[in-house]
Amino acid sequence: MKSMHPPIGWRIERTLAMLCIGAAATWAGRTVLLGRGVYYLLLITLLSAFWDLVAAERLPGTLASLLPVGGLAVYIGVTEWIVLSVPSIHLRLEDDIRSGAIEAHLLRPVSYPWLRVSETCGGLLVRLGALGVAGMVGLVVSRHAWPSPAIWCCLCILGVLGGMVGVLTYALVGMCAFWVRRTTPIYLCVQKLSFLLGGLLAPLTLYPDWLLNIAENSPFAAQLYWPAVIVIAPTAATVSHALLMQVLWIAILAMLLAFIWRVGLKRVLRNGV
Amino acid sequence: MSPIITVRNLRKHYRYARSSGLLAAVFPDYQTIDALDDLSFDVSAGERIAIIGPNGAGKSTTLKILTGILEPSDGSAAVLGLIPWRDRTALAHRIGVVFGQRSQLWGELPVRESFDLLRHIYAQEKPAFTARLGRLVERFALAHLLAQPVNRLSLGQRMRCELVASLLHAPSVLFLDEPTIGLDITAKAAMRDLIKQQAHDEGQTVLLTSHDTRDIELVSDRVIVINAGRIVVDQPTSELRRRFLGRKLVTIRSVAMAIALDLPGVTMRSAEPHETLFDVDTGKLHVERLIEAALAVGGIEDITIEDPPMEEVIHEIYASADRLAD
Numbered sequence: 001m002k003s004m005h006p007p008i009g010w011r012i013e014r015t016l017a018m019l020c021i022g023a024a025a026t027w028a029g030r031t032v033l034l035g036r037g038v039y040y041l042l043l044i045t046l047l048s049a050f051w052d053l054v055a056a057e058r059l060p061g062t063l064a065s066l067l068p069v070g071g072l073a074v075y076i077g078v079t080e081w082i083v084l085s086v087p088s089i090h091l092r093l094e095d096d097i098r099s100g101a102i103e104a105h106l107l108r109p110v111s112y113p114w115l116r117v118s119e120t121c122g123g124l125l126v127r128l129g130a131l132g133v134a135g136m137v138g139l140v141v142s143r144h145a146w147p148s149p150a151i152w153c154c155l156c157i158l159g160v161l162g163g164m165v166g167v168l169t170y171a172l173v174g175m176c177a178f179w180v181r182r183t184t185p186i187y188l189c190v191q192k193l194s195f196l197l198g199g200l201l202a203p204l205t206l207y208p209d210w211l212l213n214i215a216e217n218s219p220f221a222a223q224l225y226w227p228a229v230i231v232i233a234p235t236a237a238t239v240s241h242a243l244l245m246q247v248l249w250i251a252i253l254a255m256l257l258a259f260i261w262r263v264g265l266k267r268v269l270r271n272g273v
Numbered sequence: 274m275s276p277i278i279t280v281r282n283l284r285k286h287y288r289y290a291r292s293s294g295l296l297a298a299v300f301p302d303y304q305t306i307d308a309l310d311d312l313s314f315d316v317s318a319g320e321r322i323a324i325i326g327p328n329g330a331g332k333s334t335t336l337k338i339l340t341g342i343l344e345p346s347d348g349s350a351a352v353l354g355l356i357p358w359r360d361r362t363a364l365a366h367r368i369g370v371v372f373g374q375r376s377q378l379w380g381e382l383p384v385r386e387s388f389d390l391l392r393h394i395y396a397q398e399k400p401a402f403t404a405r406l407g408r409l410v411e412r413f414a415l416a417h418l419l420a421q422p423v424n425r426l427s428l429g430q431r432m433r434c435e436l437v438a439s440l441l442h443a444p445s446v447l448f449l450d451e452p453t454i455g456l457d458i459t460a461k462a463a464m465r466d467l468i469k470q471q472a473h474d475e476g477q478t479v480l481l482t483s484h485d486t487r488d489i490e491l492v493s494d495r496v497i498v499i500n501a502g503r504i505v506v507d508q509p510t511s512e513l514r515r516r517f518l519g520r521k522l523v524t525i526r527s528v529a530m531a532i533a534l535d536l537p538g539v540t541m542r543s544a545e546p547h548e549t550l551f552d553v554d555t556g557k558l559h560v561e562r563l564i565e566a567a568l569a570v571g572g573i574e575d576i577t578i579e580d581p582p583m584e585e586v587i588h589e590i591y592a593s594a595d596r597l598a599d
Binding site: 017029107109157 | 334340351358363365367370379384389422
């Protein structure tokens with residue numbers, strides 16, 4: 001009963017099936033999704049009101065004075081959209097590794113991190129969709145300018161890629177469970193770094209030059225800043241640079257994840273769980 | 274018939290840090306435990322083997338090594354011509370595994386969706402898969418469960434689903450680690466029947482570990498007893514049954530203060546007012562006869578019939594092995 005599919009076709013089909021099951025599991029928790037949507041709506045309403053006030057002042061003498069009116073509020077809406085859409089993959093990995101549930105996965109002819117990352121990306125897509133709808137409602141309610149269709153298209157692509165950077169970053173945190181009892185302290189450090197260097201609450205262009213250079217090239221910016229910046233600087237150069245940074249970081253993080261998995265797997269195969 | 278599983282001089286040592294804390298992290302003090310010590314056996318195609326032993330004997334370690342999720346410290350093993358820990362992915366297509374205490378299904382989702390994902394994971398063609406699933410669903414009576422989320426199933430229902438999940442890719446060898454643990458008597462009986470029938474019909478080789486003597490009696494045709502990582506006994510179940518499993522423990526709560534019975538093959542193990550525990554050798558006397566005799570002398574209020582605890586059976590087996598060694 002072995003498949004007659006060519007390996008690449010089978011791999012794509014299998015990955016899509018894993019994405020679908022992750023999406024279905026997230027959709028099964030629709031009440032949680034609704035609560036998250038309401039929270040997101042409240043959050044962006046408050047933050048956009050705050051940033052509209054700041055923008056009204058135009059922060060004389062700072063780069064903020066160069067930003068478009070209302071753009072900051074939408075920027076925050078995009079960064080929060082991505083942050084709240086990334087599922088807690090680190091907790092799933094930690095639980096599998098520490099409880100020994102990982103053994104059941106090792107018995108399957110599929111890479112465990114690939115399975116979990118694909119599932120999580122399925123959940124990510126559902127959350128991005130649901131929170132995207134909530135964001136649009138927020139945009140209508142707050143009477144901000146509606147971005148152009150081109151920006152919407154870019155946001156969809158960059159938002160998904162940004163979410164994937166987040167998933168891979170937190171998957172790396174989860175893999176630390178091979179060596180540490182609890183990954184939450186590491187997660188909190190990485191999360192705070194991502195808020196700071198990813199420009200969660202303010203565009204990186206407001207940062208001093210030395211910090212701007214570090215932040216712009218970090219994976220956190222690829223997750224949050226580069227997808228969001230196109231609403232305040234919608235140029236082809238920004239979009240192409242954002243795509244480049246995201247693809248680069250996805251490749252680097254995926255390779256790092258594969259390496260750490262191999263080291264962790266050796267440990268499990270040698271010592272058990 | 275050439276063996277499909279060969280195990281030769283298998284050893285496994287685990288190393289644990291004796292203590293934890295900052296000082297132990299800097300200057301670790303390790304303790305080595307021998308989980309398997311020179312284990313060797315062969316399994317032919319179609320055999321149903323039970324690996325039994327007390328906690329920490331090395332049963333699960335053996336199963337983990339043979340399924341490829343643990344590397345031995347020394348020795349060799351081959352399953353279906355593959356070295357499990359080196360060819361783990363290739364082997365996964367040809368074996369089915371159920372860990373009684375671990376689920377391989379997706380808890381939040383309906384059973385059918387887990388099965389469908391497994392079809393993709395094992396690269397099964399849809400028509401063949403659907404036909405096989407249909408047969409398994411009928412045999413395991415799962416039709417009404419397919420649409421239910423896994424985490425809403427009872428343990429017995431979930432275990433039937435787990436077993437089907439492990440059979441969907443038509444494995445040649447089935448590894449079952451405590452498949453009936455936690456199940457009630459009815460669910461246990463159903464699981465045993467299903468495992469035995471399935472293995473018989475498809476000629477599957479089964480390796481199971483269990484603490485339940487009934488699992489061993491009803492499912493396996495050969496028993497390997499392990500203690501401290503070594504094989505103590507390796508013989509047909511019929512032989513083991515004749516020597517060690519032909520006993521029942523019968524507790525009788527009686528109207529009379531005490532019941533004294535002088536019957537062949539019956540030993541009184543303990544007696545309290547209105548409650549007596551008898552050990553019955555069923556090879557010499559049917560339990561039914563004991564009950565008739567008890568009714569005649571003391572009147573019965575309640576009666577419990579149990580198998581001797583596995584630890585007791587194993588203890589007898591060890592004692593017998595020691596006698597043979599002497």
